[in-house]
Amino acid sequence: MPLDASAGALARAARAFYLLRTLRVFRYLDLQSMMYSPTYGMVVSLIVLLSFFAQGLALWVIVIFFAAELVMRAVLLRGMRFAGRREKAVEWFYWWVDFLATFAMIPIFATARYGAALRMLRLIRLLRPWLVIVRNLRSVIKEGQYVQEINLIVLLIAILSIGAGVVGRLFLPDYDYTRDGIVNEQDRTLLAPIWFAFRLLSDPGNTVFFPEHPAIAVFSVLAPIIGLFLLAFFIGIGANIVSGLMKRLRNEPVNIANHMVMIGWNEVAPFILDHLRLFAERFHVGLKLVLLHERGQAQGQAQEGWIIRREGDTESEESLRRVNLRHARQAVLLAPGTSTRDQFAWSIASLVAARRENPDIYLTFALAGDTRPRLDTHRHPFQIGWDRDDFYDKPTVVFSLADARASLLRNVLAYRDFDQIMHRLIAPQRVEESFLQVCEFDGRIVFVEGSCVLEDEKGIKASLTAMAARMFRQGAVLLGVIPDGCDPVPLYAASHLPAGTPIRGLLGLAVSPSALLSEARFAIEHPLPIPRTQELPNLSSFPAPRVLNLLILGWVDGMPLFVKRLAQSFDALDITILDDLEESAIREQTQYLRRRIAETPEIAEKCQISYQRWDFHHMEALRPHVRRANRIIVARPLRFQGTSYAIVVSTLAHLYALLEEEGLKTQVFPILEDRQQARLLQEELADRVPDSEVHVVVPDEFFGAFVAHTSFHMFAAETSSAYEMQRRLRHAVDDLMGDVGENDQMEIGALVVNELLPADAEKLFCALLERGMIWIGYRMRADFVYSDPVYGWLQRLFPRKYDFQCLRQRQIVLNPFGSPLTRHSWTHMRHEIAELIVVRASSP
Missing domain, CATH: 3.40.50.720 (NAD(P)-binding Rossmann-like Domain)
Structure with a gap:
């Protein structure tokens, strides 16, 4: 449809405003770091030198560029906090100097009386970047004592040149030292032979086309050889100076903010x-x-x-x-x-x-x-x-690797997939994965006919159970509510909150915080009746021993703390430690362990520890210990130097043979330090014995994910309320880890599926919630692979940048309805589900 002039102008204006969206690219540009870098200083120097040859429009472009740069620098300087008044005065002095130089670039001053002098003022723009380079160059030369080496070589060249010139003047006075084809008085001066000798020494190529005298022939051969050595010395010194200069420039103070x-x-x-x-x-x-x-x-x-x-x-x-x-x-x-x-x-x-x-x-x-x-x-x-x-x-958070390792291993010994589930909850690998989220929410808890109800700021009410069931079906798992000033309260404990308790946030699993909030809003504003609960299918608790007979081959760092954490989850402990230590060291470590454990009498009563020497070589000696153990940890020896992969794999290879011979299905937990090595071991076991009970654990990786999770969310919180929500999220993670003592309200557990699950996921979710469990996912009997051909082609064209690092994660599905891929596992592969993963009240 044709537009008139006014409508066309309006359309172009609207298009121009729309194109302003491209300015969002500057959100990802670190202008402060860029404008104060040595590379940018070199670019400015090049532009300044080119400005002497620019005229007309090109010169105006340069002037506008420098004017815009001055404006951005002024904005940055006004927002910077300096260490002192001196630093602030220096930076603003450079700014005014550059302003004067930019002002002098305007073409109107070219016709002024002193236009040439004003044009030279633009060179002062080179002051700041080159002062940094010269200062560092001086420091490099001073620190490396290159002045003495340079002086030594210069004096050596001078001595050789002057000495050869004196000898040449005395013994070959009638030689053409100036190489002009004529022997005259100029060749008989003292400077001519000295200059001739210097040219031979400093020029790797010989300047004598054909020697007229045997002495000149000999000298023209020796001099370039000596000169090559001297030139190599200069090149070596120059390379060291340049390398030191670049290293110092790379180590200059950074000029960025909010990093x-x-x-x-x-x-x-x-x-x-x-x-x-x-x-x-x-x-x-x-x-x-x-x-x-x-x-x-x-x-x-x-x-x-x-x-x-x-x-x-x-x-x-x-x-x-x-x-x-x-x-x-x-x-x-x-x-x-x-x-x-x-x-x-x-x-x-x-x-x-x-x-x-x-x-x-x-x-x-x-x-x-x-x-x-x-x-x-x-x-x-x-x-x-x-x-x-x-x-x-x-705001200060302190993490302990010993605490994280002890809690991780304690939970892994009780439920083998705990580490992978927690890793998925805090550090998702795939883009479509759901993980722990918190979102701000303004509401309060009320009770209607004995049912716990959540009321939002608009007065709209919805039963927490019906709301959670609908959110589960829509792709978000509601784990709990966050009362004002308190840590998260799980859904099964929300009914214990007093009526009128203000709610400031929600805790759940979703692909993003906005997804969690939007699904919660939708579930409140479009309420449905609570699904009629049904009898649970044939589910049984995951088999976990109450008496732990633990065999440790090697040493677990933080052993006393590890034993204390184990005592929280098991009724009795019988721990056997085999390590390659001398008898005196064995006695010393045994006394140390017993002394630390005796600090808590109730733990000492139910804990038996045996520390014995074993050299990691005589494998047959393990047989009686393997028969008694119901959990085995394989780690590196206490005094072992090097990576643990080789010795752990060697021990595991023989340990697996002993288990096969004895007909045992004991769970084995190798502890490694590198994920790539763990992946190699997992792939080998998956190819050879896919049903093995060997579960590789990498505590350092889990601890790194734990620290990075909290640090990043603290960094990304831009308001006090957002930071407070992230604090509650960290406390929820601590709760799931079992690190909050008596206030522990949540733990991760599993239910073994003994029959085909019903198709109605909402009813199953409500049935589990009535029994104090929040269903968050399940584990498949085999790796879950989405076999859609279109999806396969998309994966080939656009491969994932990040994927599961641990092979065990391929069997775990969290938030089944959070994406079309995971939904497929429920609708088409429900018969392959082996375990339901739940969050439940912590065991006493």
């Missing part, structure tokens, strides 16, 4: 980085991370473009300023070393330094040892004695 800082490096750092990148891409957050580590650490790691590396002393205030901690939003501090005392001391010192540099920054500490308060009167481990106004109690 994340990781300080330190240890064995879990690669896992933290991998999961941080996963979260950033999943939530479409432009995460820029600055990594500060000691010299020689992180070799071969952290080469991605989203990571800025800086080397330095992690305890130095200068290094903290180099990573611009003052403008950072989040910091992850990885305590170095293996000593609990040293890690704790480093963490306290880092806390004080970080808070002094940036009082409001979110801090996450990751330690290998325990994180108990060192004084009985302290509330947390990092409480500072002189802190009278809670200055150091601002």
Whole structure:
């Protein structure tokens, strides 16, 4: 349909406004980091030099570019917090200098009386970037003591040139040293033979076309050889200087804001980085991370473009300023070393330094040892004695690898797939996966005819049971509600809340927080009656022993804490530890374990520990121990140096043969340190013995995902209410791990499916909820593979960037109706379900 002029103009204006959406690309550009980088300084230098040859429109383009750059720099400078007045004055001085140089570029001044001089003012724009380069170049030459080497070679060349010139003048006075074809008085001066000798020494190619004298022939051969050595010295020194200069330039202070800082490096750092990148891409957050580590650490790691590396002393205030901690939003501090005392001391010192540099920054500490308060009167481990106004109690989270490992292994021994389910709940690998979410919600709990009802801010009411059942069918699993100022309360405990309790958030499984909130809104605004419950199908509890006969081949770090955690889940413990230690070391470790366990009398009463020597070589000696054990852990020896893969696989190969010979189906848990090695072992077992009871565990990977999950959500929280929701999410994860003591309300369990499940998922969900269980997924008997041909072609054309790292995860389906793929597993493969995965009240 043709448009008149006014309508056409309006359409073009609307199109122009629509195209403004392209400005969103600047959300992913780090302008501050870019504009203060050495590369940008070189680009500015090139543009300034080209401006001397630009005229007309080209010159105006350059002027407009520099004017826009000045405006952006002014905006950045106004928002920056400087370490002192001097730094602020220096940056603004450079800005005014560049403003003057840009003003002098305007073509109107070219016709002025002093136009040429004004044109030269644009060169002062080179001041800032080149001052940085010259300053670092001077430091490199000074630190490397290259001045002495350069002076030595220059003096050596001078001595050789002058000496050869003097000898030439005395013995060959009538030679054409100037190489102009004429022997005259100029050849008889002292400078001519000296210059001739210098040319031969400095030029690898011979300048003598044909020697007229035997002495010149000999000298013209020796001089270039000596010159080549001297030139090689210069090249070597120059290469070292350039390498040192680039290293210092790469280690210059960063000029970015609202970034994340990781300080330190240890064995879990690669896992933290991998999961941080996963979260950033999943939530479409432009995460820029600055990594500060000691010299020689992180070799071969952290080469991605989203990571800025800086080397330095992690305890130095200068290094903290180099990573611009003052403008950072989040910091992850990885305590170095293996000593609990040293890690704790480093963490306290880092806390004080970080808070002094940036009082409001979110801090996450990751330690290998325990994180108990060192004084009985302290509330947390990092409480500072002189802190009278809670200055150091601002958002700070402390993680312990020993705690995480102990809780993980305790839960894995009770339910073998616990680690994979928890990993899926906090760190999803596939894009269509659902995982733990929290969302803000304004409502309150009321009771209608004895039924627990959720009322939103509009006054619309819906039964929690009917609401959860409908949300489950729509693709979101409602786990609980978050009362005002309290941790999440699971659905089966919501009826214990007082009437009128304000609700500030929801906890559940969904593909995103918005999906969880939208499904909750839909379920409230379009209520359905509660589905009639039915008798549960033939389901039985997952078989877990109440008396644990545990055989440990090797050593589990944090063994005393691990034993204490085991005592929380089992009625009696009989633990046998076989390790390659001397008898004196065996006695020392046994006394240490018994002393630590005796700190809790009720645990000591039901725990029997036997520590024996075994060399990991005589496999037949394992047979009597294998017969008694109902769980086996294979780890590396305490004093073993190197990776655990080789010795764990060697032990496992013989251990499996013993189990086959004895006709036992004992669950075995190899502990490895690398996911790739674990994947290799899993693939071998899956190809040879697909029904084996060997379940590989990688505690470091799980701990890295745990730390990255909390750190990223703290970083992404832009408001106090959003941060409070993420705190509740972290507490929910701790609850599922069983790390909240007496306040434990949730745990992950499984029900064995003994018959075909009914097709009505809502009724099954309500039936389980009535019995105090929230159904969140299931495990298939074999790997779940979606066999649709169109989907297969799409996977070939657009392969997944991330996929399951552990083979056991291929059998696990969480939130069955969360995506068309997982829905297919329920509608077409319900007969292949082996176990239902539920969240239930914690066992006493």
